[in-house]
Amino acid sequence: MSVLVLGGAGYIGSHTVDRLVDQGQDVVVVDSLVTGHRAAINDKAKFYQGDLADQDFMRKVFTENPEIDAVIHFAAYSLVAESMKKPLKYFDNNTAGMIKLLEVMNEFDIKNIVFSSTAATYGIPEKMPIMESDPQDPINPYGESKLMMEKIMRWADEAYGTKFVALRYFNVAGAKPDGSIGEDHGPETHLIPIVLQVAQGKRDKLQIFGDDYNTPDGTNVRDYVHPFDLADAHILAVDYLRKGNESNAFNLGSSTGFSNLEIVEAARKVTGKEIPAEIAPRRGGDPDSLIASSDKAREILGWKPQFDNIERIIETAWAWHSSHPNGYDDK
Numbered sequence: 001m002s003v004l005v006l007g008g009a010g011y012i013g014s015h016t017v018d019r020l021v022d023q024g025q026d027v028v029v030v031d032s033l034v035t036g037h038r039a040a041i042n043d044k045a046k047f048y049q050g051d052l053a054d055q056d057f058m059r060k061v062f063t064e065n066p067e068i069d070a071v072i073h074f075a076a077y078s079l080v081a082e083s084m085k086k087p088l089k090y091f092d093n094n095t096a097g098m099i100k101l102l103e104v105m106n107e108f109d110i111k112n113i114v115f116s117s118t119a120a121t122y123g124i125p126e127k128m129p130i131m132e133s134d135p136q137d138p139i140n141p142y143g144e145s146k147l148m149m150e151k152i153m154r155w156a157d158e159a160y161g162t163k164f165v166a167l168r169y170f171n172v173a174g175a176k177p178d179g180s181i182g183e184d185h186g187p188e189t190h191l192i193p194i195v196l197q198v199a200q201g202k203r204d205k206l207q208i209f210g211d212d213y214n215t216p217d218g219t220n221v222r223d224y225v226h227p228f229d230l231a232d233a234h235i236l237a238v239d240y241l242r243k244g245n246e247s248n249a250f251n252l253g254s255s256t257g258f259s260n261l262e263i264v265e266a267a268r269k270v271t272g273k274e275i276p277a278e279i280a281p282r283r284g285g286d287p288d289s290l291i292a293s294s295d296k297a298r299e300i301l302g303w304k305p306q307f308d309n310i311e312r313i314i315e316t317a318w319a320w321h322s323s324h325p326n327g328y329d330d331k
C-alpha cells in the first residue's frame with residue numbers, strides 16, 4: 001500500500017508527507033513546483049515533478065507505482081483575493097484538474113481520494129459554529145471551484161464507486177515545531193505570515209482589510225488550525241477510506257475564532273515586536289466570520305488536534321520565519 005500525495009511540496013502537503021513518512025508509510029509525491037518547494041519534501045518520499053492535469057504524466061506515475069491505493073489531493077490554487085480577479089484560473093486548475101485526475105484514477109482502478117476543500121464553500125454562514133450539513137453558497141470563485149470539486153466527487157462515487165473524504169479547512173497557520181518546514185508563498189497574502197514579516201522588519205506595516213464587518217471589533221474573525229493537526233486528519237481520513245467507509249466531508253478547525261486585531265495582538269506578545277498596523281479598505285470576497293464545528297471529525301475520524309492555542313501556533317510560525325527569513329530560498 002502506498003499513498004500518492006499531489007501537491008506534496010506545498011505548505012500543508014509537505015507537513016502531511018512528513019507525518020506519513022514518520023509513521024513508516026510508503027509515500028509518492030507529485031508536485032509541479034509552480035508554488036511548492038522541492039526542499040519541503042521529506043527525502044524518504046519518492047518524488048515526481050509534473051502537473052496532475054497531464055494525464056500521460058499521471059499514467060506514468062501510476063504505472064511505475066502499482067502499490068498506490070489512495071490519493072491525497074492538495075494540488076489546487078487557494079487564494080480568495082486572486083480568485084476574485086482570475087476566476088477562470090481557479091475553475092481550470094482546481095475543478096477541471098479534478099476531472100482529469102479522476103479519469104486517470106478510474107483507468108487504474110484507484111478508488112480512494114482525500115481532498116482539500118475549504119471553509120470558503122460555506123459563503124456567508126447563517127450561524128456559528130459552522131456544521132458540515134450547513135448550506136454551501138460560496139461568495140468567491142475559489143470557494144465555488146472547491147464546491148464544484150465536492151459535487152463532481154459525489155457523482156463519481158455514485159457512478160464509479162470512487163470513495164472520497166472532503167476536508168474543509170478553516171485558516172491554516174504555523175509550522176513544524178522544529179522549524180524545518182513551514183509556510184513560504186510568493187507573493188505572501190495570508191495574515192499571520194504577513195504580520196510576522198512586519199515583525200521581522202521585512203514590511204513597514206500591516207494593512208488590516210476592513211474594520212466595519214459584523215463582528216465584535218469590526219475586523220474579520222477566523223478559526224486557525226495548525227498544519228501538523230491537518231496532516232493527522234488526512235492520515236486518519238486515508239485510514240477511514242481504506243477500511244471501506246462511505247464518502248464523507250469534515251470541517252477542520254479549532255472551534256475558536258480570533259479577529260484580525262486579536263491576531264496582531266497575539267503576534268506582538270509572541271514576538272515582542274511592535275508590529276505597526278493600519279486599517280485599510282475591505283479586500284473583497286471576505287465573509288465576516290468563519291468558525292468551524294469540528295465535532296464530526298473528532299467523533300468519526302478520531303481526530304485530536306494538539307495545537308488549540310493561537311499563541312502556540314504563532315510561536316511555531318515565528319520559529320520558522322526567524323530561521324528561514326527568505327523561506328526555502330529556491331525561487
Ligand code: UFG
Nearest residue numbers: 078080118119120170171189190191194207208209220290
Ligand atoms: N488580512 C488582512 N491583511 C493582510 C492579509 C489578510 O487584513 O495583509 C485579513 C483578510 O482580509 C482576512 C484575514 O486577514 O480577513 C485572513 O486572511 P487570509 O488571506 O490569511 O485568509 P483567508 O481567510 O482569506 O483564506 C484562508 C485560505 C483559504 C480558505 C480560508 C478559509 O487562504 O484557502 O482561509 O477560512 F478558504
